[in-house]
Amino acid sequence: MSASLEKGIHALKEVIDAPIASYFESCVHCGLCAEACLFHTETGDPKYTPIHKVEPLRRVYEREYTLLGRLKKMIGLSKPVTDAELDEWQELVYDSCTLCGRCSLVCPVGNDIVYMVRKLREGMAVSGHAPAGIRSATKNTVESGGPMGLKWPAVANVLRKAEESTGLRIPVDQEGAEYMVLLSSMEIVNYPEYIDALAKIFHKAGISFTLSSEAYEATNAGIQIGSSDLAKVIVSRIVDAAEKLKVKNVLSPECGHAYMAIRWEGPNLVGRPFKFNVVHVLELLDDLRLKGVLTMRDKLKDPLILHDPCQIVRRGGVLQAPEPLIRQVAENYIPIADKQKLNWCCGGGGGASAIHTEAAEALRATAFRIKKRQIEEAGVGTMVTFCANCRITIEEGFDHYEMNTKLLGLTELLAAHLEA
Amino acid sequence: MTDLQFLTWTRGPGLDLAVAVFLLGVLWRLIEIYTLGRKKDLAAPRHAPGASGLHTVFRRSLPPPGMLKRSPVSYIGGYVFHIGLAIIVFLGAPHVLLIKNLVGVSWPTLPSQFIGLTAVVTMAAMVLMLADRINKPVKRFLSTFEDWFTWAVTFLPVLTGWMATQHLLLPYTQMLALHILSAEILLVVLPFSKLFHGFTLFGSRWYNGRVNAHKGVPV
Numbered sequence: 001m002s003a004s005l006e007k008g009i010h011a012l013k014e015v016i017d018a019p020i021a022s023y024f025e026s027c028v029h030c031g032l033c034a035e036a037c038l039f040h041t042e043t044g045d046p047k048y049t050p051i052h053k054v055e056p057l058r059r060v061y062e063r064e065y066t067l068l069g070r071l072k073k074m075i076g077l078s079k080p081v082t083d084a085e086l087d088e089w090q091e092l093v094y095d096s097c098t099l100c101g102r103c104s105l106v107c108p109v110g111n112d113i114v115y116m117v118r119k120l121r122e123g124m125a126v127s128g129h130a131p132a133g134i135r136s137a138t139k140n141t142v143e144s145g146g147p148m149g150l151k152w153p154a155v156a157n158v159l160r161k162a163e164e165s166t167g168l169r170i171p172v173d174q175e176g177a178e179y180m181v182l183l184s185s186m187e188i189v190n191y192p193e194y195i196d197a198l199a200k201i202f203h204k205a206g207i208s209f210t211l212s213s214e215a216y217e218a219t220n221a222g223i224q225i226g227s228s229d230l231a232k233v234i235v236s237r238i239v240d241a242a243e244k245l246k247v248k249n250v251l252s253p254e255c256g257h258a259y260m261a262i263r264w265e266g267p268n269l270v271g272r273p274f275k276f277n278v279v280h281v282l283e284l285l286d287d288l289r290l291k292g293v294l295t296m297r298d299k300l301k302d303p304l305i306l307h308d309p310c311q312i313v314r315r316g317g318v319l320q321a322p323e324p325l326i327r328q329v330a331e332n333y334i335p336i337a338d339k340q341k342l343n344w345c346c347g348g349g350g351g352a353s354a355i356h357t358e359a360a361e362a363l364r365a366t367a368f369r370i371k372k373r374q375i376e377e378a379g380v381g382t383m384v385t386f387c388a389n390c391r392i393t394i395e396e397g398f399d400h401y402e403m404n405t406k407l408l409g410l411t412e413l414l415a416a417h418l419e420a
Numbered sequence: 421m422t423d424l425q426f427l428t429w430t431r432g433p434g435l436d437l438a439v440a441v442f443l444l445g446v447l448w449r450l451i452e453i454y455t456l457g458r459k460k461d462l463a464a465p466r467h468a469p470g471a472s473g474l475h476t477v478f479r480r481s482l483p484p485p486g487m488l489k490r491s492p493v494s495y496i497g498g499y500v501f502h503i504g505l506a507i508i509v510f511l512g513a514p515h516v517l518l519i520k521n522l523v524g525v526s527w528p529t530l531p532s533q534f535i536g537l538t539a540v541v542t543m544a545a546m547v548l549m550l551a552d553r554i555n556k557p558v559k560r561f562l563s564t565f566e567d568w569f570t571w572a573v574t575f576l577p578v579l580t581g582w583m584a585t586q587h588l589l590l591p592y593t594q595m596l597a598l599h600i601l602s603a604e605i606l607l608v609v610l611p612f613s614k615l616f617h618g619f620t621l622f623g624s625r626w627y628n629g630r631v632n633a634h635k636g637v638p639v
Contacts, residue, residue: 018456019627025453026617026624029567030498031558035490046561066452068612104632105639106484108498109617110476110625112632264635267462277464317466317636341637342485 005083008127012060012081015119021065023116024058026109027051033103033113038344038367039096050103050113053092056081057120086129093117093124094131095360099224099257099350100310105341114315121226130225133354138221141234146185146217147354155216158188162195168203170195173245174210179279180247181211182218182238182262184255186388194254194388197415201285204418205293209251215241218253219389220261224351231261232269238262242276249277251284254386254411256311257349263316280312281411282386286321289328295419296329302382302406303332305375307394308343309387325410326384329417334378344370346385348393368397375405386410423593430600438604439522445611446619453620458627466636476629476639477622493552497545504542508535508578532585539582546575566613573609576602 001009034040034049046052059081062069072078101114124130137147144151159170171177179202187194202209215237222231242250252259263278288294306326312318319340326333338344347367352360371394375383383405385391394407421429483495509515513529520526530538550571553559580599583589590598610616632639 016456017458018454019458019624019631021453021456022620022623022627025449025614025620028614028617029559029562029564030494031556031562032487032491032494034558035487040558044557046558049558049562052562065456067448104628106487107628108480108483109621110480110628112624112628115628115631264463267464268459271462273462273464314637315635317468319468319637338486341639 001080002083004126004128005081005086008086008123008129009060009081011126012057012120012123013064015122016057016061016065019112020057020116020119021061023111023113024061026111028109030108033107033111036102036106038100038102038347038370039363042367042369043363047092048096050097050117051111053089053097054113054116054120056086056089057116057123060123083127083129086124086127090124090129090131091359093120093129094134094350095352095355095357095363097350098310098345098347098352099315100345101315102310102342102345105314118223118226121224122228123226125226131351131355131357131360133356133360134221134225134351137351137354138225138227138230141217141219141221142230145237146188147219147221148185148189150185150188150217152213152216155183155188155211156213158192158195159211162192162199166196166199168199170199171208171210173213174208175245177208177210177245177247179207179209179249179251179284180215180242180245180276181209181251182253182258183211183216184219184253184258184388185217186219186255186392187253188216190392191388191409191412193412194409197409197412198281200415200418201288201294201411204420205288210245210247212241212245214244218258218262219255220258220265221351221354223261223265224257224354228269231265235261235266235269239266239270239274242274247276249279250274252278252280253388254281254309254312254409255389256309256316256387257351257389259316259318260311280316280318280321282312282318282321282325285325285411285414289325294328294414296414296417297419298417299329299331300382300413300417301331303334303378303380304330304382304384304408305334305336305378305380306339307346307371307383307385307390308340309385309390310343310345310349312387313343314341322386322410325414329414330384334380336374336378338374344374346371346390346393346397348389348396353389353393364393365397365400368393368400371397372401372403375403380405382406382408384408384410384413423591423597427593427597427600430597430604434601434604438607442607442610445608446616449611449616450619454623461631461634463634465634468633468636468638470638471629471633471636473626473630473633475633477625479629479638480625493548497549497552500545501542501549504538504545505574505578507538508542508581511535536582536585539578543575543578543582546571546578570609570613570615573602573606573613574615577606 040048103113140149584595
């Protein structure tokens with residue numbers, strides 16, 4: 001056994017806990033989880049059945065933690081997990097799983113399958129079986145601060161431009177602010193208008209805010225690759241900066257995985273509860289709406305549907321804010337059948353959008369058909385969402401299928417119609 | 421061994437052995453699984469109505485929105501045979517009598533004609549589920565020896581019990597002995613196979629409900 005495989009198996013042994021044992025013992029191979037996974041529904045390929053994706057983890061569990069499994073191991077009836085096998089599973093654990101968690105919502109025996117995939121990634125990462133694309137995103141984040149290798153001077157430049165275009169001040173490293181604002185590289189590079197939007201909203205609401213030159217990136221590729229050690233390094237930067245600046249709240253950007261990383265995994269990675277609150281930007285906006293601060297000058301008339309990002313809504317628990325906010329700014333919002341916690345993933349979460357092999361890109365395009373169908377069935381020309389990574393993936397999908405659907409970011413949309 | 425000797429063995433030593441393996445097996449497996457424990461979630465919890473472990477234990481008994489339409493055979497067939505098995509085992513007169521002899525408590529039973537009809541419906545549902553497992557690409561792909569084996573181990577007691585009461589194929593004594601033997605095999609297999617989901621599904625639903633309730637998501 002190679003040293004890296006040994007480490008990987010060890011990591012898998014470490015992550016197996018009572019829930020995982022209970023889940024494996026409960027599975028009756030009914031296959032219903034496949035019906036909840038867009039990679040299966042859109043390809044029809046049974047290998048994309050969620051519970052099958054965690055088979056190597058089940059094997060380790062059986063061999064190491066059950067009486068019968070240990071007996072089988074002793075008399076040579078069960079084979080150990082091999083490098084070749086983990087290599088084969090890479091596609092199932094990364095390319096075709098976005099950690100969207102829809103499978104965990106339907107399993108009749110109650111298995112939280114996405115919980116298991118996340119844990120399996122710990123072993124995959126340590127044993128060197130994570131895809132190159134996510135590996136380099138993680139390396140960039142650890143070394144330079146963000147997954148795209150973006151450094152502070154470039155960010156400061158974008159902030160200066162936002163100050164110029166809005167005429168508002170964007171404070172940096174200001175102690176005692178109410179909110180420390182985090183961004184995601186995708187927003188900084190592709191959707192800088194998000195920063196303008198935030199500045200406008202904060203100024204209108206009269207809330208103090210700041211950015212930290214030491215921790216501006218909220219996304220955490222360490223979590224997507226499945227390496228808790230690296231994820232901890234990345235999240236600690238934010239915790240240190242927030243505590244140094246003594247801010248009350250840290251504001252997570254729209255980006256779903258960033259929110260998951262800082263709000264839910266963060267305290268568990270650093271091993272203690274935070275001294276500040278983590279607030280998702282939509283939670284803040286909905287709070288401002290309820291306080292009557294978020295009044296609109298006018299409303300968007302185009303009929304539109306909402307794409308609920310998995311990590312913010314189904315997995316993140318921001319269930320109630322999105323709909324009232326979209327109704328605040330849109331006159332013709334059309335609720336779709338599978339909305340809120342039942343929404344279908346864009347196909348690019350969980351690090352999948354960072355995998356640029358031909359096969360992974362083709363698979364993502366196929367999986368995107370479910371979003372295409374949702375748009376066509378609703379008969380709308382506009383979709384609104386609130387996650388930078390979803391936006392990139394959806395725009396790629398639109399290009400691929402040559403759709404002329406408009407895609408808007410919720411925070412920017414609200415800012416654009418905000419009463420001065 | 422005569423038919424009567426065979427029957428006597430299944431009702432005496434055979435039953436004692438099967439019940440002992442079953443009880444010790446269940447206990448061992450529960451300890452093996454649940455003593456693994458889990459880490460405390462350190463993130464500040466969010467509270468939401470309808471989100472808890474207990475909610476999910478009950479909620480998962482019903483198909484989530486849209487799922488019944490996607491896999492009607494799994495749901496309807498699954499309900500019918502699970503409820504059928506429960507009716508036969510817990511409301512059939514000979515079974516309640518057995519339970520009374522073993523643990524001393526009893527309750528009212530259903531007429532044998534009704535139990536017979538339930539057995540036929542249950543078997544029909546199980547055959548349908550088997551056909552679905554063979555036909556549906558996902559189910560066939562997931563199936564291992566254990567899936568076919570546990571199906572047979574569950575089906576045989578129903579079949580032999582029904583045949584014994586209907587006096588089909590074999591003399592009553594012989595069929596009854598086979599019925600009891602098949603039920604004993606079921607008891608022995610249960611703790612060490614996927615049939616153990618009958619015990620762990622409550623824990624699994626609870627964990628899933630609990631973990632997601634921490635984030636304020638009713639699942």
